[in-house]
Amino acid sequence: MPFLDISSVSKSYGTQGVLENINLSIEEGEFVVFVGPSGCGKSTLLRMISGLETISSGTIAIEGKVVNDIEPAARGTAMVFQSYALYPHMTIFGNVSFGLRMARNTKEFIASKVAQVAGILQLNKLLERRPGQLSGGQKQRVAIGRAIVREPRVFLFDEPLSNLDAELRVQMRAELMDLHRRLGTTMIYVTHDQVEAMTLADKMVVMSGGRVQQAGPPLTLYDDPDNRFVAGFVGSPKMNFLPVKTVEPASGGVQLSGIAGNGTAFLPLEAPGLIGPIEIGLRPEHIRILPASGSEAGLFLEGRVTLIEELGSESFVHLDLDDGTRMTVRAGRDADLSAPTLRLAIDLSHALLFGIDGDRIRSQSGPRA
Amino acid sequence: MTVVTTRPTIWTVLKWALAILIALIALFPIWWMVNVVFSMPGEPVSLNPRLWPTSLSAGIEKIRVIFTETEYLRAYGISLIYAVLTIAGVLTFGSLAAFEFSLFDFPGRRILFGIILLSLMVPTAVTIIPTYLLTSQLGWLNTMHGLVVPGLASAFGLFMLVQFMRAVPKDMIEAARLDGASHFQIYWHIALPLCRNAMVTLAILTFMQTWGNYMWPLIVSSKPQLYTVGQVVGLFNSPLSHQTVDMVMTANLLAAIPPLLFFLIFQRKIVEGVAMSGTKG
Ligand SMILES: Nc1ncnc2c1ncn2[C@@H]1O[C@H](COP(=O)(O)OP(=O)(O)OP(=O)(O)O)[C@@H](O)[C@H]1O
Ligand SMILES: [Mg+2]
Numbered sequence: 001m002p003f004l005d006i007s008s009v010s011k012s013y014g015t016q017g018v019l020e021n022i023n024l025s026i027e028e029g030e031f032v033v034f035v036g037p038s039g040c041g042k043s044t045l046l047r048m049i050s051g052l053e054t055i056s057s058g059t060i061a062i063e064g065k066v067v068n069d070i071e072p073a074a075r076g077t078a079m080v081f082q083s084y085a086l087y088p089h090m091t092i093f094g095n096v097s098f099g100l101r102m103a104r105n106t107k108e109f110i111a112s113k114v115a116q117v118a119g120i121l122q123l124n125k126l127l128e129r130r131p132g133q134l135s136g137g138q139k140q141r142v143a144i145g146r147a148i149v150r151e152p153r154v155f156l157f158d159e160p161l162s163n164l165d166a167e168l169r170v171q172m173r174a175e176l177m178d179l180h181r182r183l184g185t186t187m188i189y190v191t192h193d194q195v196e197a198m199t200l201a202d203k204m205v206v207m208s209g210g211r212v213q214q215a216g217p218p219l220t221l222y223d224d225p226d227n228r229f230v231a232g233f234v235g236s237p238k239m240n241f242l243p244v245k246t247v248e249p250a251s252g253g254v255q256l257s258g259i260a261g262n263g264t265a266f267l268p269l270e271a272p273g274l275i276g277p278i279e280i281g282l283r284p285e286h287i288r289i290l291p292a293s294g295s296e297a298g299l300f301l302e303g304r305v306t307l308i309e310e311l312g313s314e315s316f317v318h319l320d321l322d323d324g325t326r327m328t329v330r331a332g333r334d335a336d337l338s339a340p341t342l343r344l345a346i347d348l349s350h351a352l353l354f355g356i357d358g359d360r361i362r363s364q365s366g367p368r369a
Numbered sequence: 370m371t372v373v374t375t376r377p378t379i380w381t382v383l384k385w386a387l388a389i390l391i392a393l394i395a396l397f398p399i400w401w402m403v404n405v406v407f408s409m410p411g412e413p414v415s416l417n418p419r420l421w422p423t424s425l426s427a428g429i430e431k432i433r434v435i436f437t438e439t440e441y442l443r444a445y446g447i448s449l450i451y452a453v454l455t456i457a458g459v460l461t462f463g464s465l466a467a468f469e470f471s472l473f474d475f476p477g478r479r480i481l482f483g484i485i486l487l488s489l490m491v492p493t494a495v496t497i498i499p500t501y502l503l504t505s506q507l508g509w510l511n512t513m514h515g516l517v518v519p520g521l522a523s524a525f526g527l528f529m530l531v532q533f534m535r536a537v538p539k540d541m542i543e544a545a546r547l548d549g550a551s552h553f554q555i556y557w558h559i560a561l562p563l564c565r566n567a568m569v570t571l572a573i574l575t576f577m578q579t580w581g582n583y584m585w586p587l588i589v590s591s592k593p594q595l596y597t598v599g600q601v602v603g604l605f606n607s608p609l610s611h612q613t614v615d616m617v618m619t620a621n622l623l624a625a626i627p628p629l630l631f632f633l634i635f636q637r638k639i640v641e642g643v644a645m646s647g648t649k650g
Contacts, residue, residue, distance in 0.1 A: 050547060072546050073546065074549075079544070083540045085544040087544075089563060102551075102554055
């Protein structure tokens with residue numbers, strides 16, 4: 001039985017549905033990240049787990065016990081808010097100890113608990129200050145301390161780092177990973193930053209339009225997405241999508257034609273009944289820039305360079321193909337990018353196919369299309 | 370901070386002149402009162418106005434006489450109890466109701482709040498007779514609770530506190546809920562401290578209002594034992610009073626002192642409170 005089980009959960013405000021039939025199981029100690037575009041329902045789902053939001057239908061169970069009707073504080077969850085939500089009129093000690101004081105613990109117990117947490121988060125010197133006298137990163141640590149001190153079964157984070165500047169965000173991210181390793185507690189983390197999601201997650205849950213699009217280890221989602229949304233959302237820069245006009249069965253595979261204009265290619269894919277139009281998904285690193293002259297076998301495309309992003313070790317080249325399709329290609333330091341148009345070679349062994357409904361078309365014989 | 374000094378323009382001079390003029394007009398009656406009180410009995414007061422008091426001891430003697438030989442001291446006590454009980458009630462009921470109205474949703478919330486706001490617009494003169502009848506039917510005439518209870522729920526106070534509590538972030542309330550605070554504990558430990566300034570302001574305004582309230586005490590208590598300062602001063606002022614002008618002035622001055630003191634002590638809080646209403650807790 002999973003540690004935290006979300007089963008057929010839906011949520012609607014009046015007639016407006018926000019979450020639809022969410023099924024998700026989370027193991028003890030896992031670091032789970034909910035990621036998705038703004039308004040897709042991540043916060044709502046998190047708040048339903050915490051108990052701050054009611055569940056319209058379905059059940060949420062923690063350690064086998066359905067918690068739908070259990071008070072937030074009794075669920076053993078603790079939450080860190082994007083706004084930190086520290087109590088401005090209390091000292092840091094008062095903030096961290098608030099939950100313990102509400103539970104009527106003894107003074108000695110509270111003091112030792114707070115001291116322990118302050119040690120973990122390096123808050124010792126700040127305990128007598130008030131939230132107004134702290135920096136953003138320090139406030140964030142206090143908010144985490146307030147969650148840790150209650151020794152919850154599940155930590156919930158709602159975009160905790162989005163108010164921090166880029167450098168601090170990277171540092172806090174590392175601290176969070178370290179914290180997770182030390183405490184070993186289940187953590188659920190909401191973000192709409194997919195880089196944050198990739199780096200933190202044991203299990204990444206991509207959401208969109210009130211549904212879970214796919215859940216799994218970040219690299220699985222990167223390499224083997226279930227649909228076009230996940231493929232496009234995970235990875236930066238984004239995956240390229242090439243339109244394909246027709247698909248015809250051929251011996252041992254399918255023949256594609258009308259790829260981004262008039263490209264043709266043979267795919268050794270066991271997919272009887274597959275008909276076009278479809279889309280080919282290709283990561284920027286699976287496209288090669290060819291020297292201006294020379295001929296090789298395979299699928300070639302030609303594109304006009306619109307932008308080159310130099311990142312030092314590598315660069316990303318943005319191109320427009322003849323039919324208007326936009327492409328992003330990764331190039332190494334040694335690539336010659338001086339020409340206004342570039343010839344691209346496409347490695348179809350990494351190509352993913354998507355139907356026009358956005359679903360992934362998988363090979364029926366092998367694991368990869 | 371750098372201090373930038375600029376030469377005063379004609380406008381600043383005019384503004385200041387006007388402000389000083391208004392202040393003088395407002396202060397003069399009080400100063401005149403002091404003048405009359407602290408002078409020998411029988412010294413002419415109205416014609417040829419004197420601008421300075423002449424005798425400290427004579428004034429102190431008048432105050433002593435008022436406190437020891439009239440009902441004044443008891444009235445002071447009654448007024449004080451009346452004000453303190455009213456303040457306690459207004460703050461308690463106002464903050465409890467404001468907590469619910471501003472931070473939680475419940476059926477009928479908007480309508481109820483609308484009705485309360487509407488009651489702000491009804492003049493006291495309209496409600497005072499029904500209130501009197503109700504109080505009298507309860508048998509509360511000539512009692513302290515008859516005096517206090519009708520003033521306990523203040524629509525204005527509720528409105529003001531709601532404005533303040535609306536500014537308390539929802540996240541903070543939810544954080545407290547997750548921390549295991551009960552509904553009342555959230556009110557007590559989070560909402561109340563966060564609108565402390567508003568509470569102080571409301572307390573001061575309520576004090577001023579109750580202390581200066583003349584009509585209701587007059588109506589509800591006919592027995593001299595329950596007279597408030599306002600009523601006693603009214604007696605001094607009445608045409609049949611056998612008090613001399615300077616004694617009447619002394620009574621007036623003594624009545625004016627508590628609100629003045631209150632205001633001077635809490636002036637900064639009042640300004641802060643009014644300025645901050647609705648922006649932050
Ligand atoms: N109280 C509410 N009443 C009605 N609709 C709501 C309410 N709260 C949220 N919603 C709607 O539910 C949807 C999901 O909101 P949610 O806050 O969960 O999004 P999110 O994924 O966290 O977005 P973001 O990344 O911007 O924080 C949104 O379309 C929002 O408008
Ligand atoms: Mg959100």
